[in-house]
């Protein structure tokens with residue numbers, strides 16, 4: 528394993544993109560080309576757009592990293608995030624987190640997402656997000672809210688928490704992988720199950736304690752559609768039960784990692800909830816009112832799409848988290864950015880790895896990459912005994928809290 532450091536720490540080696548046989552390498556060399564082909568067909572792109580996608584395919588397959596064009600609106604930001612030092616390096620020679628993140632920036636550039644003109648702001652991933660949002664699975668999940676609403680409050684709270692956690696399996700980039708897809712968490716909501724699956728760290732007791740009387744919670748969303756629906760249901764629970772005074776929902780300023788939620792996705796999910804009838808519609812209505820009244824605000828900070836760990840966040844974002852009683856980070860990528868995308872010993876205490884985050888922080892994540900911390904040493908040893916596939920199967924999940 529090559530060792531470089533993004534955040535200056537030397538506690539565990541950074542996950543690099545090129546290690547032969549690694550998950551990271553398969554993402555860069557198999558998933559990204561598959562994604563470019565999928566995007567090529569997503570919209571009736573012009574020959575010029577398709578040509579740029581072909582060039583990107585060539586560059587990622589056999590070329591070296593090219594810089595953004597001089598006129599790119601975010602060239603300065605990317606220069607500050609390491610673009611110049613990574614230019615000219617083969618894609619597989621970079622830290623995995625950086626390479627993945629830059630790939631999505633370049634993909635958007637290729638389809639003209641940022642350039643003035645008719646394609647500006649057209650999400651290349653919208654067709655797949657929309658299909659998922661309008662799937663029968665999404666219908667069933669929204670109908671299930673009717674049953675959940677009738678449960679005793681403790682059971683209801685746990686059901687909504689777990690559905691937000693396992694909602695993180697609904698990741699369209701992950702679905703492109705040739706590796707085994709995520710498991711059905713099953714009737715127990717994924718709290719148990721065979722070795723190598725289920726909730727492998729559960730600090731939800733501490734999470735509910737912190738949420739007991741929270742003035743303000745930052746909720747850093749991950750994917751749209753089937754992940755965002757249960758996330759919104761959980762946020763609604765926190766606000767409607769008056770456990771939490773206000774929620775700041777952090778989303779992405781532009782499409783990212785295939786299915787990450789943007790403002791358009793939040794609005795689409797709210798519409799979907801409100802049109803679903805029953806408890807889902809009630810939830811959608813309450814959230815709409817919370818947005819209108821200010822109890823729920825949305826923030827799309829540029830650093831949410833940065834290729835760096837949260838330890839490098841700018842002051843204004845840090846101030847936002849600092850003022851909150853708790854920050855909830857959803858998903859795999861946020862987890863990697865929280866603890867640093869490193870080959871941690873999975874028994875490293877979560878609070879140690881996440882140390883320095885400006886507020887108490889909770890991670891709700893299904894495990895889809897090699898970065899893992901905070902497991903009981905016995906659980907970690909059992910999982911590792913079966914090889915490292917459990918880290919990327921999406922069959923394990925964690926609820927971890929620091930602070």
Ligand SMILES: O=P(O)(O)OC[C@H]1O[C@](O)(CO)[C@@H](O)[C@@H]1O
Nearest residue numbers: 698700749858859860861895896
């Ligand atoms: O949507 P999530 O949970 O952040 O997952 C994104 C993850 O998908 C991957 O691209 C592949 O699993 C990871 O590299 C990344 O952490």
